Amino acid sequence: MLNIAIIGTGAIAPAHVNAYLKFPDRCKIVALCDQYPEKAEKLKQEYQLTADTVDNHKELLNRQDIDLVSVCTPPYTHAEISIDFLNAGKHVLVEKPMASSLEECDAMNEAAHRNQKVLSIVAQNRFTTPMMKLKKVLDTKLMGPIVHTQVDSYWWRGHSYYDLWWRGTWEKEGGGCTLNHAVHHIDLFQWMNGMPAEITAITSNTSHDNAEVEDLSIAIAKYGNGSLAQITSSVVHHGEEQQLIFQGKKARVSAPWKLKASKAKENGFPEEDQELEVEIQKVYDQLPSLPYEGHAGQIQDVLSAIENNMKVLIDGKQGKQTLELITAIYQSASLKETIKLPLKTDSPFYTREGILKNTTYFYEKTTSVENFANNEITSGGN
CATH class of the missing domain: 3.40.50.720 (NAD(P)-binding Rossmann-like Domain)
Structure with missing residues (x-):
């Protein structure tokens, strides 16, 4: 016990x-x-x-x-x-x-x-049946090499969300939607697809002038083999639709689950590859559901x-890799440059003090609520 x-x-x-x-x-x-x-x-x-x-x-x-x-x-x-x-x-x-x-x-x-x-x-989120099954399907390599990944971490939070005393500040929350909301999908992304070689990103605060941090970011990740990924982190998306889409050379798979496979006609235009779709779907269907x-x-x-x-399954090394990707997004957006991975100890964003000194501050936090009367939270669309 x-x-x-x-x-x-x-x-x-x-x-x-x-x-x-x-x-x-x-x-x-x-x-x-x-x-x-x-x-x-x-x-x-x-x-x-x-x-x-x-x-x-x-x-x-x-x-x-x-x-x-x-x-x-x-x-x-x-x-x-x-x-x-x-x-x-x-x-x-x-x-x-x-x-x-x-x-x-x-x-x-x-x-x-x-x-x-x-x-x-x-x-x-790794411990959900759809994500665990998608990971195992990707591990089969039936889709061929992954050439493009789309990570949509869409959430919506009202203006008052950042009134809570520790939210909306670089010192106490450590970042905005990229760190505290999209962390779920960025973790899934690096777990399923590995760490990219470089990051180019931009951040913005479109709707929360009571927060120092971003409420929207868009990043492009590039791998050594030329594969690209686009990562959108947001707390301004109504409906909170969230998805990960992996486009392989032979087929596309995603969460929520969707499967499409194409092969080329003689003139290069696509036609459905039903045989491969059946094969991948069979793998997905035969994987067991998680008990918890x-x-x-x-x-x-x-x-x-x-x-x-x-x-x-998720140790401190995995946790650091996820934060490393997020840190690279902040460093790229703040310094307006492409950031090579992995980040070294000489990165200006390696320490907390370095982040506080070099990051982009959008607005001054002027409201500080000690506690909300309603403590209920929601966990997003998918």
Whole structure:
């Protein structure tokens, strides 16, 4: 039985609580922490937990009965809290984005390696049946080499969204929609298609003059073989349609699932390749559905890794790669230049201080709400 502590009891914490409660024979929530104790107490009562509540994570560092910690706090606190618990001998599952900078990612990974503890970064969209099946279909290479990828991370958030005290600032949120919304799809993109060789990007703030950060970005990624990808990150798209489309030389596959395959007529014009479509569809249909999806799927993966001394699907290295792509988008847009990957430690955006100094500030944040009365969140269109 693994004992769990949850640090931060805001909007995303219930997803963790619900996921852990699906495995009552394997884990138990024993502690909740929030700088606003009433929020921790409210979550405890809502789920009828027998957990202790505290207002500072340091109070839990020496607790011998805590094995795994979920970090659900604002992004600028992720590194400090995670490293504290790793150094205290606890396993850590930290919400996206992993940290505010690549320097912090490296420090977190070093602490996990030195203490021989699991560090996993939340990317719950990998743990959905459509995404897992799409990944396995891509791994068959039946589509041929991928020549173009389209990543549409479309969300919509109203003006008041950025009134919350920590949102909309580079110092505390670490970025806008590219970091905090499209992180899901950028993670899926690099997991499925690998890291590109370079990034060219532009960012804008079209609708939220109460935020320093962007609400829209468009990036072009280029691979060494000439393959291109376009990545759109947004919180200004009504309907929140989200998709990943992979165009291979022989066929196209996507999530939501759609399959088309073409072959050339004698004059080079297309005709449907029904045989290949049947073959790819058969692979997709024969893949099993996941028993647990979303946060529950990832938490099952983390529990199994701890219990059986295995690797997690999403470790700190994977988490850093996703942040590296996002950082390259910010660096390209701010400096107005194409950025080569991988980013090195001499990148002006490697440290948090470098980001704060060099990034584009769109507006001054003038409103700061401590808490919203309605804490309900939505998770997008698809």
